[in-house]
Amino acid sequence: xxxxxxxxxxxxxxxxxxxxxxxxxxxxxxxxxxxxxxxxxxxxxxxxxxxxxxxxxxxxxxxxxxxxxxxxxxxxxxxxxxxxxxxxxxxxxxxxxxxxxxxxxxxxxxxxxxxxx
Amino acid sequence: xxxxxxxxxxxxxxxxxxxxxxxxxxxxxxxxxxxxxxxxxxxxxxxxxxxxxxxxxxxxxxxxxxxxxxxxxxxxxxxxxxxxxxxxxxxxxxxxxxxxxxxxxxxxxxxxxx
Numbered sequence: 001x002x003x004x005x006x007x008x009x010x011x012x013x014x015x016x017x018x019x020x021x022x023x024x025x026x027x028x029x030x031x032x033x034x035x036x037x038x039x040x041x042x043x044x045x046x047x048x049x050x051x052x053x054x055x056x057x058x059x060x061x062x063x064x065x066x067x068x069x070x071x072x073x074x075x076x077x078x079x080x081x082x083x084x085x086x087x088x089x090x091x092x093x094x095x096x097x098x099x100x101x102x103x104x105x106x107x108x109x110x111x112x113x114x115x116x117x
Numbered sequence: 118x119x120x121x122x123x124x125x126x127x128x129x130x131x132x133x134x135x136x137x138x139x140x141x142x143x144x145x146x147x148x149x150x151x152x153x154x155x156x157x158x159x160x161x162x163x164x165x166x167x168x169x170x171x172x173x174x175x176x177x178x179x180x181x182x183x184x185x186x187x188x189x190x191x192x193x194x195x196x197x198x199x200x201x202x203x204x205x206x207x208x209x210x211x212x213x214x215x216x217x218x219x220x221x222x223x224x225x226x227x228x229x230x231x
Contacts, residue, residue, distance in 0.1 A: 004159075009157075032216050041224070041225075042224055042225075043121070043207055043209075043221075043222030043223050043224045043225055044160075044207070044209075044220075044222040045222070046219045046220070049219075090159060090160070094215060094216040096216075097176070098162055098165060098173065098174070098175045098176065102148055102167050102211070102213065102214020102215065102216060102217070103214055103215055103216035104150075104162050104165065104175065104176075104215060105160075105162075105215050105220065107159035107160045107161075108159050109157055109158060109159045110159055
C-alpha cells in the first residue's frame with residue numbers, strides 16, 4: 001500500500017536560514033507528489049506538485065522540491081526562511097485507492113515548522 | 118472569491134447527538150471531499166463525491182454519511198457522535214480530481230465530542 005513518511009515532527013530554524021523538510025514515499029509506479037502548507041487555523045494550500053518531467057519543481061512562496069526516484073524522496077527546500085513560513089507542512093502522494101479515476105491523496109503526518117527571529 | 122466555505126467552524130457535541138457539517142464551493146468544481154485531521158495522523162479521506170449525484174466511501178467512512186446536495190454543496194452527517202470522532206474536519210474540492218488539478222481546502226470545522 002502507498003504511504004508517506006515525514007521523519008521530522010517538528011523543526012525550528014532561524015529566520016534567514018535555509019530549510020529542508022524530508023519526505024519519503026512508498027509507491028509502486030511513478031508517483032504523483034505534492035506538498036501542502038497549513039497555517040494555524042487555516043485549511044491546506046498547495047505549494048507545489050510533481051507529476052513527471054523535470055525532477056526539480058518550483059512552487060509558490062519561494063519553495064522548491066526535488067524528486068529522487070532512487071531514494072523515494074521528495075524533499076521540500078527554501079533557501080531563506082521568513083517568519084511567515086511558520087506553519088505545518090504536509091507531503092502527499094496521489095493514489096487510486098479511492099476517488100475512482102480521479103484518485104485520492106495520501107498524506108504524511110506533517111512537519112511543524114517554527115521560525116526563530 | 119470565497120472558495121470552499123465550511124460551517125460551523127467550531128462545535129461541541131455530546132455523545133449520541135447528531136449533526137451535519139456543511140460545505141459549499143463556488144468554483145464550479147466537479148469533485149468534493151471530506152477529510153478528518155487528527156494529531157500526528159495527517160489527513161484521512163472519509164467520503165468523496167467525484168461528481169454531482171455520486172458519493173463513495175474513503176478510507177475511514179464508519180460513523181458518517183454524506184449528501185451531495187447539488188454541484189456546490191457536500192454535507193457530512195454524524196448520526197450518533199462518539200468521542201472517537203473528535204477531530205478537525207476539512208472539506209475540499211477539485212475540478213478534475215486531486216491527481217489532475219489542485220485541491221482547494223476549506224478552513225476546517227473543529228469538532229469535540231464529550
